[in-house]
Amino acid sequence: MLETLRDLALRRVLRQSGWSTLRVIGLSSALAALLLAVPLLLAESQPLDGWAFLAALAVGGSLNALAFWGYGRAIALEDLSLVLPLINLSPLVLLLAGWWVLGERPSPSAVAGVGLLVLGALLLGRSRRGGPSPGGMAGLGQLWASPGCRWMLLVAVIWGVAATMDKLGVQAGGSVLWVLSLQLVIGGSLLGLSLPGGQASGPAAAKAGGQAATCWGRVLPFLLVAALAGAVGTVWQMEAIRSTAVVHVIAIKRLSTLFGSGIGVVALGEAEGRRRLLAAAVMVIGAATVLWSALP
Secondary structure (H helix, E strand, C coil), X not given: CHHHHHHHHHHHHHHHCCCCHHHHHHHHHHHHXXXXXXXXXXXXXXXXXXXXXXXXXXXXXXXXXXXXXXXXXXXXXXXXXXXXXXHHHHHHHHHHHHHHHHCCCCCHHHHHHHHHHHHHHHHHHCXXXXXXXXXXXHHHHHHHHCHHHHHHHHHHHHHHHHHHHHHHXXXXXXXXXXXXXXXXXXHHHHHHHHCCCCCCXXXXXXXXXXXXXXXXXXXXXXXXXXXXXXXXXXXXXXXXXXXXXXXXXXXHHXXXXXXXHHHHHHCCCCCCHHHHHHHHHHHHHHXXXXXXXXXX
């Protein structure tokens, strides 16, 4: 639920502020890190494996910065009920990587889960906004034709690859320190990339400054909501990862895509709600099936 709240707040800022995705996601991540500073100081410190922590942060921070940028682009460009279910394809990346790189043959349950993922994607990609309903694999073509969907497919691939970095980071430094450091890397890198090449001066600069102040007052509450929801939700996720298998946590977390799709349909009035919710539910079941098949 916290992830859905974060998505709604970020979408509001992205669509109303006129700011770039780099700036919005960077600010949200930086605020999340700031909010976690006090809990980090108050919490009991655990032994820090410095080199392992830094290695996990270098890889995980880079991948997550790219993923969150793509995530912001996706929810800014398309309906939540269309793009959020595509995150469920990330377990498919793990399965295919194990097959191609390690020679691990998928189990029958994993194959069934893949079938559900493909079925859900086909349902999701069918007729949009009243157009003709394509048959067969044409539904996947419609998804690929959407810039927002392409961004979310990239996010699914990146998160499928980066899934193990969180466990390594939490084991090396603890949940709060890992999430704070990760948010700092994401926020710092994206804000750095969003800096303008030059500064305006004169009357134009004064006018832009007044507009910026008005914009800040309008979107700051939503940025704070997004940062708080993201920080708390991610720390809880890392605590769960510390105490159980990563696949269990990811499978449960994928329910957020169903919640987010439901909010998009019910609260935002997004089109073709029944079909998209059915597709999201099918993909959640498929993702859970693939993940559970990976357990010994």
